[in-house]
Amino acid sequence: MDKENCLTTGQLAKRTGITVRTLRYYDQIGLLSPGGHRTGSIRLYNMKDMERLQRIQMLKYLGLSLQTIMDILDAESPSNGEIRHSLQAQLDVLQKKIAHTEHVVHAIRDAMEMSAYGSDWNHLADVIQTVQSEQNWGEQYRTANRLQTRIHLYDKYSTNPQGWHRWIFEQLEVQPGAHILELGCGDGTFWIRNAERIPSSWRITLTDMSSGMVEEARCRLGSNNPQFKFLCVDAQQIPFHEEQFDMVIANNMLYHVPDIPRAIREMHRILKQGGIVCTSTMSTQHLQEVEHLAVSFDPELHVLDHAIKRFHLDNGGDLLSSCFSDLRLLRYEDCLLVNEAEPLIEYMISTPMNARERLVGAAIDKFRDHVNRLLQQNGTLEMTKENGIFLGRK
Numbered sequence: 001m002d003k004e005n006c007l008t009t010g011q012l013a014k015r016t017g018i019t020v021r022t023l024r025y026y027d028q029i030g031l032l033s034p035g036g037h038r039t040g041s042i043r044l045y046n047m048k049d050m051e052r053l054q055r056i057q058m059l060k061y062l063g064l065s066l067q068t069i070m071d072i073l074d075a076e077s078p079s080n081g082e083i084r085h086s087l088q089a090q091l092d093v094l095q096k097k098i099a100h101t102e103h104v105v106h107a108i109r110d111a112m113e114m115s116a117y118g119s120d121w122n123h124l125a126d127v128i129q130t131v132q133s134e135q136n137w138g139e140q141y142r143t144a145n146r147l148q149t150r151i152h153l154y155d156k157y158s159t160n161p162q163g164w165h166r167w168i169f170e171q172l173e174v175q176p177g178a179h180i181l182e183l184g185c186g187d188g189t190f191w192i193r194n195a196e197r198i199p200s201s202w203r204i205t206l207t208d209m210s211s212g213m214v215e216e217a218r219c220r221l222g223s224n225n226p227q228f229k230f231l232c233v234d235a236q237q238i239p240f241h242e243e244q245f246d247m248v249i250a251n252n253m254l255y256h257v258p259d260i261p262r263a264i265r266e267m268h269r270i271l272k273q274g275g276i277v278c279t280s281t282m283s284t285q286h287l288q289e290v291e292h293l294a295v296s297f298d299p300e301l302h303v304l305d306h307a308i309k310r311f312h313l314d315n316g317g318d319l320l321s322s323c324f325s326d327l328r329l330l331r332y333e334d335c336l337l338v339n340e341a342e343p344l345i346e347y348m349i350s351t352p353m354n355a356r357e358r359l360v361g362a363a364i365d366k367f368r369d370h371v372n373r374l375l376q377q378n379g380t381l382e383m384t385k386e387n388g389i390f391l392g393r394k
Contacts, residue, residue, distance in 0.1 A: 032053055158336060179203045183263075186251075205228075281312050281390075287336075325393055336382070341368055
């Protein structure tokens with residue numbers, strides 16, 4: 001390693017404002033051990049150490065204990081891809097924390113106004129409940145980091161330069177002044193990636209079953225943006241009147257809904273006559289090569305969620321036809337050409353199956369060697385991407 005690109009403990013302390021004593025303590029407990037070569041008793045920190053230190057300090061700022069921080073960072077893939085992914089995940093969590101703090105501030109201000117008339121049970125209880133609703137910021141970071149990892153793989157290795165979200169937007173046949181509902185909005189990425197194309201006359205309501213996702217979408221799109229409304233909603237029981245929306249969008253989410261026919265009936269109920277439904281999903285062959293790669297290394301290793309079998313490109317039309325007419329299936333032509341092991345491994349670990357439990361310790365090193373051998377033999381690994389949307393009318 002080039003010593004000129006490393007920092008001593010004292011130099012790192014001066015550069016970051018963290019005391020030498022703290023850095024030595026991190027080293028002692030195994031939280032941050034210098035990766036550079038030693039020169040006698042001198043400890044040398046490299047850029048990877050600096051990236052890890054940045055993560056440590058940000059997670060400390062979120063209020064996590066050093067042991068929790070160590071558990072989180074040790075569970076990440078050793079290379080963890082680009083620092084940009086981690087920074088984006090940190091930003092997402094910080095935005096949620098800011099939003100939570102704003103809720104606490106509003107609750108305290110309301111209580112202060114009422115205090116002029118003496119103590120008020122309800123407003124003081126509201127303050128307590130708001131504070132008590134503090135998020136598990138460690139889990140929020142893990143979730144955000146995994147999401148960024150999956151997005152990165154698609155962005156970096158997809159062969160279609162148009163991009164999935166931009167393509168979907170171009171298929172929407174919606175008039176000016178439309179009232180649009182999205183179910184399962186996630187973090188709002190669809191709207192962020194089409195921000196400059198959204199007509200100012202559209203009124204958009206973004207919903208998700210997860211309050212955390214709703215809050216993240218609100219933070220990313222702007223809580224003061226009058227064009228958007230945000231609400232935590234169960235797609236099986238949509239809290240809106242009949243014929244209220246011109247379009248309902250459900251991107252890659254119906255296969256997660258326990259009662260899919262009920263959700264489809266609800267979408268039909270709240271659509272205006274002639275309104276458009278847009279639902280996206282995948283085929284059962286989507287990224288099957290990733291699953292085959294996992295099983296070729298360990299028959300018990302699984303990556304893909306079997307929920308896709310509940311609503312996919314081959315059966316989605318039949319499920320929707322009970323409520324919608326003029327159904328069309330539009331396919332998005334794409335595939336992944338992956339020529340690096342680490343982003344693929346990080347993607348596999350980020351999924352909700354068992355990869356992050358089985359690919360640990362020596363197992364992940366052996367699996368990395370396995371993937372690298374395949375890359376040396378083939379140059380690239382081609383992964384099937386079969387995505388599409390169903391468009392229909394009420």
